[in-house]
Amino acid sequence: MTGKVAVILGGTGMVGANMAQLLDREGDWDVTIVSRRAPEFRTQARHVTCDMSDPEDCRRQLGTLGKTTHIFWTGHATGTRWVDKVAQDTDLFRNAMTAIEAATPELRHVCLLQGSKYYGRHLGPFKTPAKESDARHFPPNFYYTQEDFLKELAQGKRWSWSLMRPHIVCGYARSDINVPKPLAVYATLCRKLGLPLRFPGPEAAFRAVHCASDVELLNKGMLWAATTPGCANQAFNMVNGDHFRWQHLWPRIADYFGLKDGGVQQIDLEAMMADKAPLWDEIVREHGLVPTPFAEAANWSFANYAFAPTWDIMLDNTKARRFGFQEFVDSEEMFFRIFDSFREQRFIPR
Structure with a gap:
């Protein structure tokens, strides 16, 4: 163990895969990828098969990851309408986080991946340039329910969180x-x-x-926010800058x-x-x-x-x-x- 133990929840998509490879290059991380299917890319990370829509499977599989220090959430439900994703994506996040957080006394940080739909970009014209302090749009939005659950779970705990908002990764x-x-x-x-x-x-x-957001820049930003004390409990837009x-x-x-x-x-x-x-x-x-x-x-x-x-x-x-x-x-x-x-x-x- 290196003292920095990362779990990437939903780690076989593009953001999760590149996150695992970034941590491989960093060289001082012990990494576990959690997903239903095995990674199809080269990585030194271990893989844990878990159906995060099943609370019991989360308790069985994620309850063993007791040395985790950093969690990166990059998962999402697929093949569903946006309005249906509110319940599904919130349940995925809640099931996984409830199981792993209860088993990880050494947890330091949770990084939650969001996106530009946080500002209502999928609904029509919105205030631009969008800032992290902007008001939420009229719900539903699973970014809001995931964020609210994360903040509630963090109350009274020693670990911190960050929210990352890219656009078109x-x-x-x-x-x-x-x-x-x-x-x-x-x-x-x-x-x-x-x-x-x-x-x-x-x-x-x-x-x-x-x-747009280059995935490598996004991953660097996620790692930076997760390991920089001054970024604790903050949201960050993470786009290319142009x-x-x-x-x-x-x-x-x-x-x-x-x-x-x-x-x-x-x-x-x-x-x-x-x-x-x-x-x-x-x-x-x-x-x-x-x-x-x-x-x-x-x-x-x-x-x-x-x-x-x-x-x-x-x-x-x-x-x-x-x-x-x-x-x-x-x-x-x-x-x-x-x-x-x-x-x-x-x-x-x-």
Whole structure:
């Protein structure tokens, strides 16, 4: 044991996976990943199989993690409507935290991952730039119920907590909830069909202001908040630190994939991609790519959601900088770096 013992709850998604790998690189952490399925990435962390929707399974599996000093929550329910997720995600968090907190007398910190929907970005235009002190929107929102439970659980305890709020997390992992992934697949299909790259969202979304969170920056911020005493019991927006408009970035993305910029042509990606599996399979064979079923190649429902907002989305990073976190990422550079990684992984052709 190193004295720093981390448990990553829901650790097989993109944020959890990258968190485990960051702690691997740090070298002085003892790490356990908790999830229903085993990790499909390289890590030195142990894995505990647990169905966090089952309180009894949580007590059996998580009650053994008595040396835990830091908990990172990166899990979420999948395949449900936002309104349904309130109860489901709250139960997942409550079940896991109730079991592990009762068994961990050495606990020092709990980091809860939230997001820009905390400010109502999914409902329509909201106050921008959003600050951590902004009022909540009209409920329901599972970020609120999870946060309220966490604060209640922490009362009278020696451990502290932090709340991290990214927006559109982007990374190398071929995760479902990762904007560069459907964008890369969409561009690859356009090239195969000899079509220009057209922005599939509304014209207003093309021109609105957006921001993003590089997963590596997010993980660094989570680790910083979890291990910096001055960050105890604070919320932090955790975005790259810049903003962009698709209208200016889109021509560069088209050029990267060897395509002409086609401007805006709003389409329902989920509907339009329904018959493209044979075409994708042909591309995989033609370029010797790692075989990836088209159903797993991209989440088109998420892509529709990501490209839809016609209002500005801006999160203020000032508080994190004021507390000492000085990391930043150029969002345009981030997209091309991730596309490069997809090529190196042979997920998409060069």
